[in-house]
Amino acid sequence: MAETRFIEPRTECGSCLASLDRMDWAASSxxxxxxxxxxxxxxxIEIDHVLRKVLAAHVLDVDAxxxxxxxxxxxxxxxxxxxxxxxxxxxxxxxxxxxxxTLIAHLSAFAIPSSSVIQLDAAAVVVEGRAIxxxxxxxxxxxxVETRLNRAGxxxxxxxxxxxDPDSSSVIVPEPALTFDxxxxxxxxxxxxxxxGHDAVRPGRYPIAAWALVTGADLVGPVGRAQGVAAAAxxxxxxxxxxAQATLDAVARALQTVPISGLFWFDxxxxxxQLRDLASGA
Amino acid sequence: MSxxxxxxxxxxxxxxxxxxxxxxxxxxxxxxxxxxxxVVVDGEIVLGLVADGTTYLQTAALNESASIVxxxxxxxxxxxxxxxxxxxxxxxxxxxVQGDVVALARAVGGAGFLVGVNEPVIDIRxxxxxxEVGHPFPDFAAVDDQGVPFxxxxxxxxxxxxxxxxxxxxxCARIAADLDELAPVLADANIDxxxxxxxxxxxGFAGLGTPVAYLVDGHGRVAQPAALGAPAVVSxxxxxxxxxx
Numbered sequence: 153m154a155e156t157r158f159i160e161p162r163t164e165c166g167s168c169l170a171s172l173d174r175m176d177w178a179a180s181s182x183x184x185x186x187x188x189x190x191x192x193x194x195x196x197i198e199i200d201h202v203l204r205k206v207l208a209a210h211v212l213d214v215d216a217x218x219x220x221x222x223x224x225x226x227x228x229x230x231x232x233x234x235x236x237x238x239x240x241x242x243x244x245x246x247x248x249x250x251x252x253x254t255l256i257a258h259l260s261a262f263a264i265p266s267s268s269v270i271q272l273d274a275a276a277v278v279v280e281g282r283a284i285x286x287x288x289x290x291x292x293x294x295x296x297v298e299t300r301l302n303r304a305g306x307x308x309x310x311x312x313x314x315x316x317d318p319d320s321s322s323v324i325v326p327e328p329a330l331t332f333d334x335x336x337x338x339x340x341x342x343x344x345x346x347x348x349g350h351d352a353v354r355p356g357r358y359p360i361a362a363w364a365l366v367t368g369a370d371l372v373g374p375v376g377r378a379q380g381v382a383a384a385a386x387x388x389x390x391x392x393x394x395x396a397q398a399t400l401d402a403v404a405r406a407l408q409t410v411p412i413s414g415l416f417w418f419d420x421x422x423x424x425x426q427l428r429d430l431a432s433g434a
Numbered sequence: 435m436s437x438x439x440x441x442x443x444x445x446x447x448x449x450x451x452x453x454x455x456x457x458x459x460x461x462x463x464x465x466x467x468x469x470x471x472x473v474v475v476d477g478e479i480v481l482g483l484v485a486d487g488t489t490y491l492q493t494a495a496l497n498e499s500a501s502i503v504x505x506x507x508x509x510x511x512x513x514x515x516x517x518x519x520x521x522x523x524x525x526x527x528x529x530x531v532q533g534d535v536v537a538l539a540r541a542v543g544g545a546g547f548l549v550g551v552n553e554p555v556i557d558i559r560x561x562x563x564x565x566e567v568g569h570p571f572p573d574f575a576a577v578d579d580q581g582v583p584f585x586x587x588x589x590x591x592x593x594x595x596x597x598x599x600x601x602x603x604x605x606c607a608r609i610a611a612d613l614d615e616l617a618p619v620l621a622d623a624n625i626d627x628x629x630x631x632x633x634x635x636x637x638g639f640a641g642l643g644t645p646v647a648y649l650v651d652g653h654g655r656v657a658q659p660a661a662l663g664a665p666a667v668v669s670x671x672x673x674x675x676x677x678x679x
Contacts, residue, residue: 167643167663168605239605296607369581378478382495385482391491396471396482399491404473404480417601419579 156189158216161238168239172221182216183207185262185330191216192255195223199251205336206252207259220258222251243310243352244295249341250352254310260329261312270316270402271389276309276323277301278353279431282361283323285314286415287387289366297420304428310352313389317357318406327355360410362430367414372426380412452552455544458513460532464539465509465549472504479504481547494545500538507548513539564646564660565638571596571650572637579629589654592626595671598639598646599629605664606645612668619675625649627671649674 163169179200180193189212194200199222204211221236225246235242235251235258243254275291276283284306294301294308301308315324365375365383381404385391391399413430417423453462471482471491479501482491496504506516517532524531543551565571575585579599589596597613599606617627630636639646642660647667649658661670 163643167646167666168603169643171605171663292603293601376476376478376495378475378480378495381473381475382480382482382493385480385491385493388491390489391482392484392489396469396484396491397473398471400471400473400480400482400493404475 155187156184156212156214157187158189159219160217161219163238163240172223172236172239173218175223177218177221180215180218182212182214183210183259184212185210185259188262189214189216190219190259190262192220192222193218194221195226199224199248202252202336202340203255206333206340207256207330208333208336209331210259220255222255224248224251241292241295242312244298248344249337250310252337252340253352256328256330256332257311257326260326263329269390270318270394270399272314272316272323272384272387273312273389274314274323274387276314276325276353276358277306277427277431278309278358279304279306279361281358283309283314283358284362284364284427284430285323285360285384286364287366287383288312290364290415293420293423297424300420300424301427304424304431306427306431307353311355316388316402316406318402320357320359321406321408321410322357322359324357325353325355360406361433362411362413363407364413364415364427364430367416369416371414372416373413375412375414377407377412381407384412452550454552455540458536458539458543458551460512460514460517460536462513462539462550463509463511464507464513464516464543466504466507467547467549470547474501477501481542481545483546485546492546494542494547496538496542499534503535503538504542507539507542509549564642564662565648565656567656567659569656570654571648571656574636574638576630576636579631584628584630586654589650589652591652593624593652593657594650595620595625595627595674596648596650597627597629597667598636598642598644599631600644601631603644609645609664609668613671616668616671616675620671623674625674647671 161169177193178195178197180191181200181204182189182191192203219237223234225231225233232244232246233248233251234244235254237258242258243250273288274285275288275294276285277294298308309325311325315326317324363380363384365380384407385400385403388399388403415423415426417426467483469483473480477498479496481494485492503520513535514532517535518528521528521531539548542548544553546553573586575583578584613627620627642662645664645667647661647670648656649670651657658670661667
């Protein structure tokens with residue numbers, strides 16, 4: 153293995169990260185992925201043990217900055233489990249196993265990427281087997297309205313990057329690129345009390361139902377296809393490996409017939425209703 | 435003026451001869467940088483270029499007119515010559531066309547798509563501090579969480595708890611209910627709570643993250659130390675509400 157590298161947690165919200173830093177953390181572990189050593193701190197011992205067991209092949213005996221934080225429900229006042237990357241909430245759920253699965257998905261993003269796959273930094277919801285894709289900045293907002301999204305038949309994708317298949321105009325929720333102990337994870341999930349939340353969207357191919365951009369209040373609704381392609385192409389993570397022309401061609405092909413729409417909301421109800429409209433093709 | 439622009443082997447111009455986008459005029463010879471990709475989507479061109487030192491594309495979508503002009507940016511003529519040709523072909527007013535071509539060259543040049551044009555330098559300050567008590571809160575124009583424009587002038591005559599807010603900040607979401615609960619109590623004391631959703635673009639909030647709050651008096655001066663972070667914002671609001679500040 154090459155020299156171990158560390159990443160300092162980066163955030164656009166320093167005060168948010170400081171608030172997390174001030175909390176009591178019961179344990180922390182470091183996991184090696186590719187050349188990276190990534191720190192995960194946990195609010196209770198049990199989840200730290202589970203992570204070390206599930207990701208046993210990746211445990212490193214070095215200290216690393218807290219790149220991820222597993223903040224588990226304590227029943228009062230915290231009902232939900234959270235996983236943060238720096239200060240960004242990656243998942244907010246009552247299903248404890250989702251914290252582990254989401255962590256595995258995000259750690260997988262540090263594995264050496266394949267240049268032949270078009271990787272998107274994107275958030276998505278799946279409704280009736282089809283995906284509504286949006287910018288990664290939507291992820292935290294989707295998490296905060298997830299219960300209502302679930303009631304509307306929409307499930308939030310937890311994976312940090314999606315793969316784009318331009319020929320079938322689909323996104324692919326990738327399988328984890330890490331080896332992990334699936335039996336240990338299943339055992340942990342079975343031992344948890346039944347949660348009221350939804351499970352994560354499973355890896356697989358999902359045709360794109362709509363592509364959403366976050367726009368201004370006066371631009372809500374259908375967006376010109378060129379504008380949509382320009383915005384979506386910026387979400388390709390590995391454009392340097394693919395090349396500018398190949399990236400643009402692929403994104404344009406993928407979005408050839410996909411509805412592209414601008415979203416803007418002042419409150420979560422506004423976001424929810426716009427996503428519902430997209431899901432119903434309105 | 436175009437100056438002496440010499441393309442290097444990598445398609446980028448010699449930095450010493452690059453000009454600022456605003457310096458582009460009719461004598462400039464526009465030429466796309468090597469590595470710029472272009473795709474036609476519904477008659478409009480989308481440009482893309484992997485930004486230096488990144489793995490991402492920076493892109494620009496051109497409308498139909500701009501797409502026609504872009505195809506003339508091949509290094510074979512000046513902006514004046516391109517504009518004259520276009521004006522002749524489309525029977526348009528030459529001066530107006532020249533202005534449009536200059537504007538396009540400045541826009542795409544500033545976005546990094548043209549040889550010989552510097553991208554604007556981003557001003558990153560080394561040290562960012564909160565505004566101190568007693569100092570005027572800097573001039574600003576922003577939008578509150580109801581979409582209502584809100585500026586420094588609006589602060590005059592009212593004591594305001596000014597909160598830098600983000601729709602995607604989990605910590606903001608967690609204190610929203612607390613602030614909603616305190617709002618009527620503060621209103622009774624003639625204090626407004628204003629959540630600026632574009633607060634991070636406002637001097638005084640920039641670089642401090644969200645949420646951050648200032649109590650600003652009716653003269654536009656900061657009346658309490660800045661509250662940084664969700665717990666501090668709620669604490670400040672509660673102290674004001676209990677009149678213990």
